[in-house]
Amino acid sequence: MFVITGASGQLGRLVIEQLLEKVPAAQIIAAVRSPEKAADLAARGVQVRQADYSQPATLDAAFAGAEKILLISSSEVGQRVGQHQAVMAAAKRAGAGLLAYTSVLHADTSLLGLAEEHRQTEIALAACGVPAVILRNGWYHENYTAAIPGALAHGAHFGCAGEGRISSAARTDYAAAAVAVLTANDDQAGKVYELAGDSAYTLSEFAAQVTRQSGKHVVYSDLPEADFKAALLQAGLPEFLAQLLANSDAAAAKGALFDQGQQLSKLIGRSTTLLAASIAQALAT
Ligand SMILES: NC(=O)c1ccc[n+]([C@@H]2O[C@H](COP(=O)([O-])OP(=O)(O)OC[C@H]3O[C@@H](n4cnc5c(N)ncnc54)[C@H](OP(=O)(O)O)[C@@H]3O)[C@@H](O)[C@H]2O)c1
Structure with a gap:
């Protein structure tokens, strides 16, 4: 089972579309804050489950049976580290085998102000106990x-x-990268992609x-x-x-x-x- 968080967002929707080309709809869980926004996905056989990063109980229900989870970074700037940590904790409780996270390019050294929450999230990911892969978009x-x-x-x-x-x-290129990582045959745990x-x-x-x-x-x-x-x-x-x-x-x-690393085109072929x-x-x- 693949869980995509933020699945009602612009990146999340593109990930689901491209994942649908590779795996049956029944193996995809669209984890969304407002299920009514994803009614079209439910109609196509995707499991739509309510998941609010700020309400950990919803995350436990949403992640039940999850093998691989894509955590699309929250858009609620300023609250993101705690929200992402809640997702990590729920992923651990669910026994997920892989947690992929959409970070920001060169998060560890970036001058972008918004990189700070990604840096802190990456540190928490390394310690969360779930095998993790980082997509630095x-x-x-x-x-x-x-x-x-x-x-x-x-x-x-x-x-x-x-x-x-x-x-x-x-965005569609980054979605393709997420799908490539989620469906890869080789072990993705511990990898960091600069995309x-x-x-x-x-x-x-x-x-x-x-x-x-x-x-x-x-x-x-x-x-x-x-x-x-x-x-x-x-x-x-x-x-x-x-x-x-x-x-x-x-x-x-x-x-x-x-x-200039061109890791994105290498990853998506x-x-x-x-x-x-x-x-x-x-x-x-
Ligand atoms: N690389 C870039 O250039 C760039 C640019 C902008 C943003 N970003 C980051 O990349 C992420 C994805 O980009 P995007 O274009 O898909 O953004 P987006 O269209 O704004 O989507 C954000 C998603 O996050 C969800 N979300 C926000 N707060 C949540 C919460 N408390 N619980 C559960 N879900 C929550 C939203 O749910 P709702 O549909 O319910 O609102 C939405 O599905 C953004 O959230 C942001 O962190 C990157």
């Missing part, structure tokens, strides 16, 4: 392609990443690609970190998110999102999705 292309409508409206994509090179990949796109770009290059494909002129406007955060606040983002995004861009300027392809997809929707 780099940035999603979608973090930037989601901003395309705003960039087209303003003729500019704003940020504070300077000339930092970003080795992002599409990133095959090629890297600057945000100026991103803006140039948006210009080429959309036919509308978009420049990259590089701001001081504080000004970028202020712009995000003015656009209506909550304080913590504006802080997190500005901090991440500033870390990207120092290379925090860059990686194909090249990672080109940024240009994700931009085309975003423009088409």
